[in-house]
Amino acid sequence: MTPGDERALTGTVGGAGVGAVLGAIGGNAGLGAIAGAGAGLVGGLVYDNVKKNEQAAYQQGYNNGRSSQ
16 A cells, blocks of 8 residues: 555545544534545545655755755
């Protein structure tokens, strides 16, 4: 499993759990879990994109530093 897959899975599972709890408070745990899973998946994918961009920027800076020596 890639780090991106792990982030998406973590977001989905976490979102489903939180959504189920909030949905239970509102009277429909199943719908809350589905909505939470969707939101968690999107959040996980956005976070994965941020981390990939961060790593790419670091690598570019590192390579630029090594080539200027």
